[in-house]
Amino acid sequence: MTEETAEAGGTAEAGGATLSGLFSGTAGPAALKDRNPSTTKGIPSSSTPAFVAGDELADLAETDPRIVVLTADLANANRTIDFAQRHPDRFFNMGIAEQNMISVAAGLASTGLIPYVATFAAYVALLGCEQIRTDCAYTGMPVRILGHHSGMSLGFYGTSHHSLEDLAIMRSIADLTVVCAADANQLRAILRASLTHKGAMYIRLGRGRDPEVYGKEPPQNFLLGKAVRIREGADLTIITTGSQLHASLAAADALAAASISTRVVDMHTIKPFDADEALKAARETGAVLTVEEHNITGGLGSAVAEVLADAGVGCKFRRHGVPDEHVLLGPPAALYTHYRLDAAGIEAVARELLGR
Amino acid sequence: MTTTDTRHPAVGTAERQELLERLADRAKFVRMETVRLTEIPGAGHYTGTFSVAEIFAALYYAQLGYRPDDPDWADRDRLVLSKGHAAIGLYPVLADVGFFDASLLDDYTRLGSAFGDHPDMRKIKGIDFSSGSLGHGLSISTGMALAGRVSGRDYRAYCITGDGELEEGQVWEAIMAAGHFRLGSLVAIVDRNQLSIDGATEDLMGIEPLVEKFTSFRWKVQRVDGHDLSALLDAFDALDPPGEGPPQVIIADTIKGRGVQRMEGDIRWHVGRLVGADYDDVMAELSRGLQPLATGGGRD
Numbered sequence: 001m002t003e004e005t006a007e008a009g010g011t012a013e014a015g016g017a018t019l020s021g022l023f024s025g026t027a028g029p030a031a032l033k034d035r036n037p038s039t040t041k042g043i044p045s046s047s048t049p050a051f052v053a054g055d056e057l058a059d060l061a062e063t064d065p066r067i068v069v070l071t072a073d074l075a076n077a078n079r080t081i082d083f084a085q086r087h088p089d090r091f092f093n094m095g096i097a098e099q100n101m102i103s104v105a106a107g108l109a110s111t112g113l114i115p116y117v118a119t120f121a122a123y124v125a126l127l128g129c130e131q132i133r134t135d136c137a138y139t140g141m142p143v144r145i146l147g148h149h150s151g152m153s154l155g156f157y158g159t160s161h162h163s164l165e166d167l168a169i170m171r172s173i174a175d176l177t178v179v180c181a182a183d184a185n186q187l188r189a190i191l192r193a194s195l196t197h198k199g200a201m202y203i204r205l206g207r208g209r210d211p212e213v214y215g216k217e218p219p220q221n222f223l224l225g226k227a228v229r230i231r232e233g234a235d236l237t238i239i240t241t242g243s244q245l246h247a248s249l250a251a252a253d254a255l256a257a258a259s260i261s262t263r264v265v266d267m268h269t270i271k272p273f274d275a276d277e278a279l280k281a282a283r284e285t286g287a288v289l290t291v292e293e294h295n296i297t298g299g300l301g302s303a304v305a306e307v308l309a310d311a312g313v314g315c316k317f318r319r320h321g322v323p324d325e326h327v328l329l330g331p332p333a334a335l336y337t338h339y340r341l342d343a344a345g346i347e348a349v350a351r352e353l354l355g356r
Numbered sequence: 357m358t359t360t361d362t363r364h365p366a367v368g369t370a371e372r373q374e375l376l377e378r379l380a381d382r383a384k385f386v387r388m389e390t391v392r393l394t395e396i397p398g399a400g401h402y403t404g405t406f407s408v409a410e411i412f413a414a415l416y417y418a419q420l421g422y423r424p425d426d427p428d429w430a431d432r433d434r435l436v437l438s439k440g441h442a443a444i445g446l447y448p449v450l451a452d453v454g455f456f457d458a459s460l461l462d463d464y465t466r467l468g469s470a471f472g473d474h475p476d477m478r479k480i481k482g483i484d485f486s487s488g489s490l491g492h493g494l495s496i497s498t499g500m501a502l503a504g505r506v507s508g509r510d511y512r513a514y515c516i517t518g519d520g521e522l523e524e525g526q527v528w529e530a531i532m533a534a535g536h537f538r539l540g541s542l543v544a545i546v547d548r549n550q551l552s553i554d555g556a557t558e559d560l561m562g563i564e565p566l567v568e569k570f571t572s573f574r575w576k577v578q579r580v581d582g583h584d585l586s587a588l589l590d591a592f593d594a595l596d597p598p599g600e601g602p603p604q605v606i607i608a609d610t611i612k613g614r615g616v617q618r619m620e621g622d623i624r625w626h627v628g629r630l631v632g633a634d635y636d637d638v639m640a641e642l643s644r645g646l647q648p649l650a651t652g653g654g655r656d
């Protein structure tokens with residue numbers, strides 16, 4: 001389950017031709033050989049957060065001997081193969097055994113190495129939750145967990161492959177830094193920052209097709225724990241993170257066109273949380289909409305609500321995310337539309353909040 | 357301290373006898389300290405600590421390479437106590453060899469103490485990794501062994517696991533991975549004391565045949581009497597040097613509660629407390645050193 005998994009959450013046609021080939025009764029070994037998992041067919045290379053990690057880490061590893069990379073039978077899907085090809089002695093494919101992989105990474109880290117562990121968010125954050133807590137966070141080990149294909153980005157693979165709880169779980173773990181990448185360039189910035197960051201990190205990534213927000217180069221002013229105010233606005237603040245940043249910016253554009261001045265904050269770091277930026281949003285714009293590809297319980301919206309409530313700051317407020325249900329299955333784009341997590345949906349929710 | 361390639365004195369020599377007597381004395385020390393420290397919280401893991409007393413003594417006084425004055429020494433052998441609940445017997449050893457002052461143990465389990473029922477690497481010098489959640493340690497030590505390969509160091513990574521712990525699935529993920537990667541520097545020691553909390557492993561969740569299981573996962577296996585110090589030294593001497601060979605396991609057949617007759621092979625003492633005259637009786641019994649088994653052991 002490698003290449004087809006990377007494709008599976010995508011468009012309906014992604015696996016169609018191959019599947020029909022397999023079912024035709026005529027497909028022999030040659031047809032299977034065409035499915036060489038080391039190819040990158042159809043996967044864009046520059047705007048794909050999950051898929052630049054291997055490349056970026058390989059570059060960083062040229063000068064930093066502490067970097068090692070592990071994955072669980074997804075080296076092709078997450079392109080950690082790009083690291084493996086350049087640093088084969090510092091790459092470990094641990095097979096389909098995520099809990100062992102995380103604890104092994106902790107053991108590696110105890111000797112001074114910096115392990116990057118990459119696999120589906122559902123299997124590191126949910127299956128491997130206790131290993132992250134006990135072996136990485138509690139011990140202060142600099143393990144970097146890359147949870148890719150988070151949220152519902154694996155579409156019609158269904159709930160087993162979705163990760164709509166990971167932020168809630170991860171942000172309740174002490175001594176764990178939790179950060180979401182919105183695009184490839186921001187991920188590069190996160191990875192560079194991670195080299196000097198103390199303790200364990202959970203880095204939440206999208207499906208590897210996220211549209212670019214931050215331009216070609218890693219944002220130079222990126223600071224873990226410091227939110228980025230991308231748009232100024234006076235009537236409303238959208239606080240969002242990771243995969244929902246691009247759609248939120250598009251929604252803000254549409255709102256602005258309708259004379260609703262909308263601030264957009266990229267709360268890339270969920271823990272430690274930039275409470276000041278959340279409070280400023282409430283005080284200065286009087287309305288806050290949080291947007292996340294996560295269960296409405298326990299994630300970004302909950303974090304903002306806690307900050308506002310603790311400070312006694314009231315404003316128009318709405319948490320927008322996935323309702324507390326196991327989501328429908330379908331192609332990701334259809335899911336985002338259905339759950340109003342595309343630009344039009346976010347715009348509509350914002351208008352409901354403001355009554356405009 | 358010793359290094360990994362030091363062979364122990366030959367059987368029959370005076371040096372051997374001297375070493376064995378010293379190790380037996382240190383195993384006695386482990387048991388007596390366990391009883392003493394348990395008085396502080398009023399409950400402790402007596403029996404699963406007694407079963408590894410000789411293993412602790414043999415490792416720390418005859419086998420592991422480490423430097424108490426330089427606990428982070430990069431080339432030291434690593435030891436992961438995957439059965440973290442035996443830490444009460446390890447702390448006194450670490451103090452005794454010089455990692456920290458023994459008086460610190462007087463705060464064992466008190467509010468804010470570094471020393472709890474399970475060991476914390478961030479607070480205690482000489483603890484190579486925190487433990488407590490069963491099933492993790494072999495993965496941790498697998499990572500340590502892989503790291504030795506990455507960094508070109510030839511230390512060994514040792515892991516002491518319980519036997520009930522082998523029921524955890526993650527253990528077999530680690531065993532599979534270590535065999536696959538041919539981690540010759542990894543040494544697992546299974547404290548095969550037969551019992552977990554609710555009863556005998558073979559009654560509630562059978563783990564045998566262990567020799568065949570490890571062998572089929574591409575490990576080199578030895579099985580010895582875990583209370584026989586000479587046999588433990590021989591097993592250490594029989595280890596292949598660290599390298600690209602198979603990972604190695606020493607299955608140490610032990611008796612839970614060994615050393616205190618009333619506890620030997622009795623699940624009721626997994627966690628317990630000795631009070632009044634019982635405390636004094638047990639301390640007196642332990643001070644005489646390991647006695648022959650009264651019942652042949654294994655009483656369920």
